[in-house]
Structure formats: structure tokens, C-alpha cells
Amino acid sequence: MSESIIEKHLKKLTIFVAVLSLAILTAGGIVTFSLNRVQQDAIDSRIQREVEKYSDNLHQKLQVDFQTIYTLSAFLEFNEGLEKESFSRGLLGANNHNGFVRMGYFGRNGTGVRVTRGKSIEMDKKLEEVTPEMQEIIRKAWEGEDGFSGVIYDTELEKQVLGYAVPVYRGEEIIGALVATGEADSLKEILTNDVLFGGNGHIQLINSQGEYVLPYETEDIFSGDYFSQKEEERITDVLDSQESCFASLEYKGHRYRLYIEPVGIKDWSLFGIEAVNESNKFLTQMILITRVTFSVILAAVIVFIFYGYRLMKKKNRELIQYAYYDSLTGAFNSEKFQQELAKVMKKQETYALAGLNIRQFKFINEIFGRNQADSLLCHVKDVLEENTGEGEYFCRNSADMFLVLLKGEERKEIQRRIQDIMEKIAAFSANLNHDYDIQMYCGISLIPQGIKTDTATMQTTHTMFALEKARSLPRNSIWFYDLNLHQEEILQNYVESHMNQALENGEFKMYLQPKFDLRTGRLSGAEALVRWIRGDGKVIYPGQFIPIFESNGFCAVLDMYMTEQVCRLIRKWIDQGIRPIPVSVNHSKILFYETDYVGRMEKLIEKYETPARWITLEILEGLAMENIDKLNQVIASLKEIGFRISMDDFGSGYSSLNTLGKLDIDELKLDKGFMEGIDGTDQQKQKIILEHIIMISRSLEISTVAEGIETKENEQMIQELGCDFGQGYYYCRPIPAEEFHEKYMQKGKK
Incomplete structure (x- = not known):
């Protein structure tokens, strides 16, 4: 989620708070208005009834008086x-x-x-x-x-x-x-009543000028500042036209409701007035309570929401800091950098995207401690901050790798700036108090202005390819992404996007390379190797796809697929009455960490009814360096089923003779590097080392296989050292399984 989206959410929350507050205010207003309306209607109805009653009494009095006079007038007539x-x-x-x-x-x-x-x-x-x-x-x-x-x-x-x-x-x-x-x-006796409106109002007789017909405290109803000018004009018009009306007024902090009704005698009207606050204390209290309640609720909601809003805004700032900034250095993280990179790529400017990495950073961590290593990363951030201008960005992408976006497309200028940055970063060596030379390497991809075809992710991938190339070069190397790297990238994209489909289509073919007994010269086994032959006949070589599969984990799927092909082949030999030979197949370390690995292997041989003793599982020595106890547990389970275990490429990495004594393996495959070393200037030393490895293996009842035998001299020398089996181009290159079957299993050729 980008910062702009978070800001939009905050704005929406603000609007929601305003709408909610307005809704509460409106609800309170509606309830208060309704109660006021009920109160006013009740008062209006009561005033009107009282005025009409007094009007009737007035008419009745005059009628009685006239009736009395008429009675006397009749007497005169008589x-x-x-x-x-x-x-x-x-x-x-x-x-x-x-x-x-x-x-x-x-x-x-x-x-x-x-x-x-x-x-x-x-x-x-x-x-x-x-x-x-x-x-x-x-x-x-x-x-x-x-x-x-x-x-x-x-x-x-x-x-x-x-x-x-x-x-x-x-x-x-x-x-x-x-x-x-x-x-x-x-008339006063009729109009004067202390209990009128519960003692909270009175009725007076007025004329069309608003003057009191009977003596009162003031001359007329307009004496005193009771009415606004507009209201006074309205009442005057009502009196002149002898109409009835209701009106409200406030006086000395009290609200009053009044009613004027013409009597029909002379220009008289009855003027009834009642104090609203005193006339219906229950409703007045209800209105007051309602107002106070809604005010308290509104205040509480506003305070709560305001506090929540501030808290959320603070949390959002923390979230933004956590989501878009590196917690150690304070630089942009990869997510934020990719957002800025995507924006920049739409501009009509040229940029260069550089990836900077520190060589052997893990050793700096181990030798000088984590605090010094962290200080170095912060120093890198400070250097990048000082050497980037407006519109240029950088981030800590991962561990000790930084991405830097620089303006410009001139390679020499970009290279000069990067070299200057590297030199300033290397100056941190003085802080280590040791004569340690901090070295870096850098990969750069150029971004043309307004590029439309590439995405930010793709551009970063270009930089990573260039960075990987620079890593293989010495010291502070800088490599620009070019056409060759582009071809490698295209191949990698093809491999990753087609690997599953290729597996379904059977494009992964099993090749076999024979192994021979160096004592008898007879065929003793074979190693199953994989080749990717596309539907159009084009070949993708192991060196092009195996490293990718090891990186993305697909190697585990492919290893099980190859194991199944081996089971099928052995089953075929048995069904044809041919005595099988042991076939070895590579298994990556990912499989050994899967909880159902042993169970799947057991089900596989049960499916094809293949004896496990004919299958040798090859593991790399690097796996043994990680967790020997765990590895031995898995090996023990596999050997209990009947599988043989071989350590492949021994001597290619950080080999340890101590590992041989701890691992329960059946076979040791000597890396072809030994063969190359024997042909070099250190031939005698290599032979001594190789001889002792073979001797130790024999003492541990571990058979040895020499890989990379390409000449008769290689074979003769390795025989003299006591190696058990040989494998290499001297005997046969890896060939398709069908060809191997015809060449070695059907005809029995050596």
C-alpha cells in the first residue's frame, strides 16, 4: 500500500468522522426539535382552548347582560x-x-x-x-x-x-x-384567574392597536423589548385584520408562547401568553436532558474519534516507516524504492539503476561483530545520501545490497560517480581499527527516457544480472547490463516460465553415463543425468537450468521425476530378463528437509516393484556440512529401505575428511578437479592427497569413484592409487537411456 493510498484512507476517515458527528448532531437536533414541537403543540393547544373558553365566557356575559336589558325593554312595551x-x-x-x-x-x-x-x-x-x-x-x-x-x-x-x-x-x-x-x-373577573395555565400565564383583552382594553401593567403588548421588529409588524397586521395567530418571544431568559384570537366584539382580541419553561416542566426537562445527552455523546464521540484519529495517524506513520523504510539505516526499503522507480520510468528523463554490494560482508559480520557490520551499512546509507541529488533515490534492498537510482545515461559519468561512492564507503575501514580493505562490486542498467516496455521489476532484474556478473570480477568491479546479459535473462525467464510445462510434456530426458570397475574393466553401473530437449529440438544444457532450479526449488521436483525414470528403466530391464546395474541419481538437499521424503521414495519403488539396492542416491558434500545428525537420520531410513548413498563432487568445495567419518555413506565420488590437478604443476601433491582420500575411504568401507577420466593416463594413474571405479569421457559421454540400453545392456558391450 502506497503512502498516497494511506493518506486517502486518512482523508476518508476524516470525512467519516465529520459525517458521523454531523449525523449525531442531526439526530440530536431532530429529537430536540421533535420534543420542542410536541411541547409547543401541547402549549398551543392549551392556550387556544383557554382563550376560546374565555371568549365564550365573554360572549356569554354580554349575552346575559343584553338579555336582561331586553327583558326590561319588553316590560316598557307592555x-x-x-x-x-x-x-x-x-x-x-x-x-x-x-x-x-x-x-x-x-x-x-x-x-x-x-x-x-x-x-x-x-x-x-x-x-x-x-x-x-x-x-x-x-x-x-x-x-x-x-x-x-x-x-x-x-x-x-x-x-x-x-x-x-x-x-x-x-x-x-x-x-x-x-x-x-x-x-x-x-370583565376582569372573567379574565383574572391565578390558576390559569397552572399559574404560568395569563389572558388579556386587547384592541386592534395592541392596547389593553382593561388597565394592565403596561399600556399595550408592544411596550417593552419583547418582540423583534419583524414579529411586531406581523402581530400588528394580524390585529388589524382581526385574525388569529401564534407567536413566540423570549424575555429575561424565559421563553413564552402566545396566542391571539379575535373576539368578534368591537375590535377586541384575546391575548393569551404562557411561559414555556414552566408550563410543562417534564417535557422541558426531557428536552434539556436530551440536549445534554446528545451533547455529551457528541463530545465523547468527537473526543474518541479525534483520539482514535490521532492514534491511527501515528500508527500509520509508524506503519509507513515500517513498510517503506529500512529499520536499521533509515533508507527506503525495496517496496518504497520500487514505487519511486516506477514513477521515474514514466518521466522524460534518463536514469541509471545501480546495484551495490559489499564483498564478503558475512566475514565482516563474523570478524568485527554485528555492531560494526551494522555501522558499515549505516555508513553506506550516509554516503549514498550525500552523493545523490534531487530526483535520485536509493534503498537498502537486502542485507548488504543497495540500489541507487542516478540521473544521466553517460556511462563514464555514471561509472565515475559509482567509483567515488565506493571509495567513500571503503573509507569506513579506518573505523574497524584493522587493515581490512572493504571491497564492493556494482551492476548497472541504463533506463532510457519515458521507457514503456520495461517494468520497475524488470529493470531491477537487469541490474541484478549485471550485479551477478560484476561479482565474478575482481575488487571494486562495475558491470553494465548488455546484450549478452540480456540473452541470459531471457533464457532464465524462459526456464522459469516453462519448467512445469516441460515436465508435463516429457521434455526432460534421462541420459546415462557408464561407470566401470577399474580392476576388471567391466561395466559396474551408470549415473542418470538430465537433459532438457525442447519440443522444437533445441537443447537447454544443465549448466543453464540446474542453477536456476536450485535457486527456485524446482530441483526437488525434477530429482523425484528422474528417480521415477530410473525406477521405470530398472523395471524394464527386469521385465526383459536383463540383470540390472546400479544406477545413481542426484538428490538435492531440499528433498532431505522434506518430512515425507523417505515415504515418497518408498512408495516409488513399491509402485514399480523395483529393488532399492539397484538405486544409488547422490548427495553433495555441502549438505553434510549443515546438519550431519539430521542427515544421518534420513540416510539411515533410506538405507533401511535398501538405497545406497553416495557423496558427489567430493573435493569441489570446503571438503572435510572428518565428514567421512561421521556420514554413513556407501560411495565417495571424487570431483573431476582432482584429475585436472594431477595434470598440473602440483601433480605430486595432488596424487598424495588423492591417494590418502582413497585409502581412508577404503578403511571406512566406502567405495570410491573417480570422475572426469578423459585419457588412458588418467585411468592408469587412478588405478595405481587404488580407486574402485572410473567415470568420464574416456569411457563414454552421457547418452540417451535408449542408446545406453542398446549399447550396454542388450549387446553387453564394454
Whole structure:
């Protein structure tokens, strides 16, 4: 995963955090809004009910008052001939028994009589002597309509009063108006109620200007800074148009809900208001708890996510450091370097990819210790850092191998820079306090600008091929990837991509090279060797594919395949009545570490019913150097089945005579290098060494086979040294199994 992808993940996480926080905030808002809505609906419903109830009470009071007056007016109609004085006394008596403070009668001529509770009768009262409001409703009654003055101030009574007037008929003719005056406080009794809205609100009577009809704490509802200008204008319009509406206001930290409804009397409206916070404490507490809960949850989530985000970002930085940087040196690792290399290869610039390796680094580790070896690697990193510029990269690819990407394509300049880097790295020798010469080797592949065909991996492979070539050269060698290396790379790619298919197609052919008894000169056995012959007839030689198979592990598969071919051949000889000869087959060390190796070998000989004594398994001496005890356990199991064990190429590597005494082998094959050495200047020394190896082997009851016998002189000399068997081109080159069968097994030729 690249750094950009990790950054994208972090951005996605940030967006997720924001969305989650917004979702929690929205959910809290929705719940709070819903509870507020429920609370507001409950308050609105309650205010509306109370206002409507008080409106009904107001209408009922006025209706009762008018009904009382109409009853008296009917009395006047019925008593047509009643004298004025008797009428006045009757009116006074009626007034004393109803709720009015004053009553009167005014004929259409503008003269009338008026009685006041607790006062004398006023006869011949002129219309002009009463208040203008009373004059207006009297004239209205003369016109046949009920008259109501609303709340007016009576200077004589010195109080707020209500004026009523109804027409008085005689037949179909209106002869006058019966008037009554009631106390305005009777309206207060209707509107004033301490338990209204649970004591958390009140209802007032207002006119179209918002003024209180009855005396109140202020002149009108707009006194004081209760409403915004916009809300005040809206309420004013509602009052003017005699409509109903709800509104909200805040005052001294408290929220209020109000309702205005026209009464239908004069320009009056009922104004109901209730404190929201006090009207429904349960819902208010629920809303508060909900807000606090969601706020706490949101805060906790934000804190948790923020902490998690920071922790993840820190861990991602650590992950990036771990994923893309070498823990020892701090340089890029291979993964990060390959990403940068892939980007660079798309640019219109030329580069050179160099691989640097320290010769015999493992000995530096062993001789000077791991700390000094690690310091050397850090020194290499520092040198590369100092000698690379902008747009140039390097990494510790593995162990002591570094990859460096340099700008340019001029070979001489690239070589000069690499040599300079090598010299600066070699200067670390002074830190070792020993006269140790640090040597390196380098492989380089050039990258043309804007290359499209090669991948970063392929370009690195080119560099590795050049590095491998440089390793075979002396001292601080530098090798550029060229056509020859390219051909080797093509072959390696072909080998690795076709090996499994070649096995299925039977392209791996078994060749046999005979071995002869040096005492009798007779055929004593053969070695099975593999040749890769493609379907088109082209041959891939063992030296071209065996090292690759040893590297990728396919040699174990091929070894078992060759063993099966040997079993088939021996089975064929037995079936044809031919006495078999021992056939040896190479087995790589990978097989010896497989847990089912011995079992598979046993099943193989059981499958072909082949006696195991005719098969010799050849192992390399390098295997014995690793774990002798483990190897002996496997050898013992194989020998118990009947297989013979041979050590191949003894003397080609770091041979140890001590190994011969510890390994339970049956045969020792002397490397052909001994034959080449005997023909050289140190002939006598080589003969002495070879003679003693043969003598020790004989003492250990281990037979010896000399490889690489190419001349009569070789054969004669090895016979004199007491070697048991010989193998080489002097006798016969490796030939196909069919040809071997015809030449040696059918005809019995030597």
C-alpha cells in the first residue's frame, strides 16, 4: 500500500468522522426539535382552548347582560300607559336587582330618565349630558341595533364601565332606547384567574392597536423589548385584520408562547401568553436532558474519534516507516524504492539503476561483530545520501545490497560517480581499527527516457544480472547490463516460465553415463543425468537450468521425476530378463528437509516393484556440512529401505575428511578437479592427497569413484592409487537411456 493510498484512507476517515458527528448532531437536533414541537403543540393547544373558553365566557356575559336589558325593554312595551314617575321608580327597582350600576331610558326626542344605584332618579335627562360613547350606542338603538360601548371611563362614576343600549318598541315602531351601564371590572373577573395555565400565564383583552382594553401593567403588548421588529409588524397586521395567530418571544431568559384570537366584539382580541419553561416542566426537562445527552455523546464521540484519529495517524506513520523504510539505516526499503522507480520510468528523463554490494560482508559480520557490520551499512546509507541529488533515490534492498537510482545515461559519468561512492564507503575501514580493505562490486542498467516496455521489476532484474556478473570480477568491479546479459535473462525467464510445462510434456530426458570397475574393466553401473530437449529440438544444457532450479526449488521436483525414470528403466530391464546395474541419481538437499521424503521414495519403488539396492542416491558434500545428525537420520531410513548413498563432487568445495567419518555413506565420488590437478604443476601433491582420500575411504568401507577420466593416463594413474571405479569421457559421454540400453545392456558391450 502506497503512502498516497494511506493518506486517502486518512482523508476518508476524516470525512467519516465529520459525517458521523454531523449525523449525531442531526439526530440530536431532530429529537430536540421533535420534543420542542410536541411541547409547543401541547402549549398551543392549551392556550387556544383557554382563550376560546374565555371568549365564550365573554360572549356569554354580554349575552346575559343584553338579555336582561331586553327583558326590561319588553316590560316598557307592555306598560304603554305607565306614568313617567311610576316608570322611573320601576326602573330604579329593576336596577337595584340586577348587576348594572345605572340604567336609563331615552326617547327619540333626546330626553330621558336615568337611575343610578344608590342615587336619586334623574328626570328629563338630556342626551347631550351623557358621554359621547353612550350617545353613539343610544342612537344606534334608535336605529334598531343593539349598542355596546366597550370599556369607557365614566367621569361621574369615576370608573371604567360598559355601556349597553337596546331599542324599545311600541308595536312596530321604535320609541326609544333602554340603556344600562355595567362595571368593567366584571370583565376582569372573567379574565383574572391565578390558576390559569397552572399559574404560568395569563389572558388579556386587547384592541386592534395592541392596547389593553382593561388597565394592565403596561399600556399595550408592544411596550417593552419583547418582540423583534419583524414579529411586531406581523402581530400588528394580524390585529388589524382581526385574525388569529401564534407567536413566540423570549424575555429575561424565559421563553413564552402566545396566542391571539379575535373576539368578534368591537375590535377586541384575546391575548393569551404562557411561559414555556414552566408550563410543562417534564417535557422541558426531557428536552434539556436530551440536549445534554446528545451533547455529551457528541463530545465523547468527537473526543474518541479525534483520539482514535490521532492514534491511527501515528500508527500509520509508524506503519509507513515500517513498510517503506529500512529499520536499521533509515533508507527506503525495496517496496518504497520500487514505487519511486516506477514513477521515474514514466518521466522524460534518463536514469541509471545501480546495484551495490559489499564483498564478503558475512566475514565482516563474523570478524568485527554485528555492531560494526551494522555501522558499515549505516555508513553506506550516509554516503549514498550525500552523493545523490534531487530526483535520485536509493534503498537498502537486502542485507548488504543497495540500489541507487542516478540521473544521466553517460556511462563514464555514471561509472565515475559509482567509483567515488565506493571509495567513500571503503573509507569506513579506518573505523574497524584493522587493515581490512572493504571491497564492493556494482551492476548497472541504463533506463532510457519515458521507457514503456520495461517494468520497475524488470529493470531491477537487469541490474541484478549485471550485479551477478560484476561479482565474478575482481575488487571494486562495475558491470553494465548488455546484450549478452540480456540473452541470459531471457533464457532464465524462459526456464522459469516453462519448467512445469516441460515436465508435463516429457521434455526432460534421462541420459546415462557408464561407470566401470577399474580392476576388471567391466561395466559396474551408470549415473542418470538430465537433459532438457525442447519440443522444437533445441537443447537447454544443465549448466543453464540446474542453477536456476536450485535457486527456485524446482530441483526437488525434477530429482523425484528422474528417480521415477530410473525406477521405470530398472523395471524394464527386469521385465526383459536383463540383470540390472546400479544406477545413481542426484538428490538435492531440499528433498532431505522434506518430512515425507523417505515415504515418497518408498512408495516409488513399491509402485514399480523395483529393488532399492539397484538405486544409488547422490548427495553433495555441502549438505553434510549443515546438519550431519539430521542427515544421518534420513540416510539411515533410506538405507533401511535398501538405497545406497553416495557423496558427489567430493573435493569441489570446503571438503572435510572428518565428514567421512561421521556420514554413513556407501560411495565417495571424487570431483573431476582432482584429475585436472594431477595434470598440473602440483601433480605430486595432488596424487598424495588423492591417494590418502582413497585409502581412508577404503578403511571406512566406502567405495570410491573417480570422475572426469578423459585419457588412458588418467585411468592408469587412478588405478595405481587404488580407486574402485572410473567415470568420464574416456569411457563414454552421457547418452540417451535408449542408446545406453542398446549399447550396454542388450549387446553387453564394454
